[in-house]
Amino acid sequence: MTIDPLDPLVAALSRDGAASSDFDLNPDFKLPQSHKLRPAGVLAGFVMQDGVPQVILTKRSSALKHHPGQIAFPGGKQDEGDADVTAAALREAQEEVGLDPAQVEVLGLLPTHETVTSFLVTPVVARVRGDFTPRPEPGEVAEVFTVPLTHFADPARFSVQSRRWRGLRRSYYTVPYGPYYIWGATARILRGLADRMVA
Numbered sequence: 268m269t270i271d272p273l274d275p276l277v278a279a280l281s282r283d284g285a286a287s288s289d290f291d292l293n294p295d296f297k298l299p300q301s302h303k304l305r306p307a308g309v310l311a312g313f314v315m316q317d318g319v320p321q322v323i324l325t326k327r328s329s330a331l332k333h334h335p336g337q338i339a340f341p342g343g344k345q346d347e348g349d350a351d352v353t354a355a356a357l358r359e360a361q362e363e364v365g366l367d368p369a370q371v372e373v374l375g376l377l378p379t380h381e382t383v384t385s386f387l388v389t390p391v392v393a394r395v396r397g398d399f400t401p402r403p404e405p406g407e408v409a410e411v412f413t414v415p416l417t418h419f420a421d422p423a424r425f426s427v428q429s430r431r432w433r434g435l436r437r438s439y440y441t442v443p444y445g446p447y448y449i450w451g452a453t454a455r456i457l458r459g460l461a462d463r464m465v466a
Contacts (some may be wrong), residue, residue: 273394309391313338320416324411342363352391370399371395422465
């Protein structure tokens with residue numbers, strides 16, 4: 268019987284998990300009551316390298332207006348032409364890193380994550396089949412890289428740090444990997460996944 272290396276991930280997706288937000292560690296931060304959440308989808312796509320599941324991440328272009336240079340999943344806001352957030356994640360992954368949607372097998376969804384920039388993000392967890400050679404869109408993506416799932420499956424690898432933002436001290440999760448400083452919403456989503464994998 269062949270064991271699928273993604274079985275622990277699939278099992279984690281079947282467990283209950285709570286929605287998260289950028290405010291989990293900052294309960295005193297108040298948004299204007301008029302703020303409206305916009306739906307978005309990001310792709311937590313896993314490729315196999317030497318039998319080890321690796322998640323695809325991007326380093327955003329330093330020229331971008333929002334979150335320049337940050338580490339992120341491929342993805343973005345849901346457009347009018349998208350059937351749902353899954354379609355948005357697949358479209359954005361194709362645009363940002365050249366991933367053919369035909370290679371993607373959606374395994375499930377993680378709970379939503381609300382960002383301080385008023386997006387309600389749904390992480391779409393998927394297996395990427397066949398060979399995948401990233402083609403980063405230079406206007407949006409400076410680099411495409413992968414990180415072993417095992418790095419994110421251990422909650423002990425995550426830490427909470429803080430910095431001043433808009434006059435207040437804001438706390439956030441971090442989970443560095445090599446030269447990559449992974450923090451904010453991406454780290455919070457991955458921490459939620461880690462908690463479910465050890466549940």
